[in-house]
Amino acid sequence: MNWSDSAATAFGVLLTIGLAGLVLVVMDFFGGPTREAEQPAQVVAGQGHRNRHWRTEQAGGQAQPKLRRLESKAEARARGQAAEAEAVAAELRARAGAAEAEALAAEAGILAAQAEALAAQARAQAEAAEAEALAAAARERARVRADAAEAEAEAAEARARGQVGQAEALAAAARERARVRAEAAEAEVEAAEARARAEAAEAEAVAAEARARAAAGEAEALAVEARAQADAAEAEAVAAAARARAAAGEAEAIAAQARERARERAKAAEAEALAAEARARAEAAEAEAVAAEARARAEAAEAEAVAAEARALAIRLRLEAEASGKPLRRPD
CATH class of the missing domain: 1.10.287 (Helix Hairpins)
Structure with missing residues (x-):
């Protein structure tokens, strides 16, 4: 009272x-x-x-x-x-x-x-x-409770949107890493092609060296024969010596080319090693991106559930407020 x-x-x-x-x-x-x-x-x-x-x-x-x-x-x-x-x-x-x-x-x-x-x-x-x-x-x-619940729902929705944006950013990063991985694979293919070309060049250099050696042996034999026949055909010996020197220069050029091809092969092997390392890093990054994307999806689903619960609570509080807001009947 x-x-x-x-x-x-x-x-x-x-x-x-x-x-x-x-x-x-x-x-x-x-x-x-x-x-x-x-x-x-x-x-x-x-x-x-x-x-x-x-x-x-x-x-x-x-x-x-x-x-x-x-x-x-x-x-x-x-x-x-x-x-x-x-x-x-x-x-x-x-x-x-x-x-x-x-x-x-x-x-x-x-x-x-x-x-x-x-x-x-x-x-x-x-x-x-x-x-x-x-x-x-x-x-x-x-x-006040309905307003607070609505604000909480809006905050949860904003957090969900932020988590969705973060998930999209993680997905974009994963796509970027996949692109880097594809480029690394392409570089690896190019390195394999370069390695194949280097091996072919090396085989060709070996064959050229063998041919040069054969030519040098032949030139030496010709020189010996020319020296044996020096008295009879000095001019022919001089010409043979010139041919031998030319063959020796060609053999030297072939050897230099073989060394260059060996260096290219070493560079290709190094590039292959770098590509393998990049591929390993890309695979690790991809696995991390997949895990992050899964976590982001789980967090987004949880945030969506929280937002749905907050919206349901706000609706229930609003209905209770409307139900309690009916005017009381005054006594006569």
Whole structure:
């Protein structure tokens, strides 16, 4: 019970006490004339009795005429009737005062009942106002909870979008690593082709060297033959020596070409080793990207579930707020 209920109850009690006091005062006021009317009636009755006794004594003591006795009797009868009428009038006045006092008491009771009804109505209005205030506070709390849940849902949705963006970034990085891996594979293919070309060049250099050696041996044989026949054909020997020198220069060029091809083959082997290392790194990066993408998908699914739960909570809170926001029925 709050202060408004206490005030209404105190007002009703005070009003009831005041009305009861008013009833007592009215009854006392109207009861006084009744007692005063009863006292003169008793006095008149006593006087009549004394008069009758006195007339009896006078009749016994003196011999009065019959007419005087009749007059005395008539006078006594008239006085008795007057006293009786006065008593009846006093009784009627007393009854009228009692009836009026009873009417005032009934009216006081009605006023007390009305005061109690007003106090009850005031209490009901105070309780209705308090209930309305509590309902408004409940609606405000429900609205605040709904707003908080909606903000949480928006934050969860933003986190989900961020995680989706992160997953897309990870997927883009994975695609970039796949592209690098494809380029590494292409470089490896090119290195294999270069290695095959180097091997072919090496085989060709070996064959050229063999041919050069054969040509050198042949030139040496020719030189020996030319020296043997120097006396007979010096010019032919000189020409043969020139041919031998030319063949030796060609053999040197073939050997230099073979060394160049060997260097290219070494470079190709080194490139192949680098390509294998790059391929291993690309495969590791791809595995890491796949794992990161799986984690991102799991986090995105979890964030989507959290967002769905937050949206469901916001909808439920909004429905509760709308249900609790119905206006209360005031008492009549």
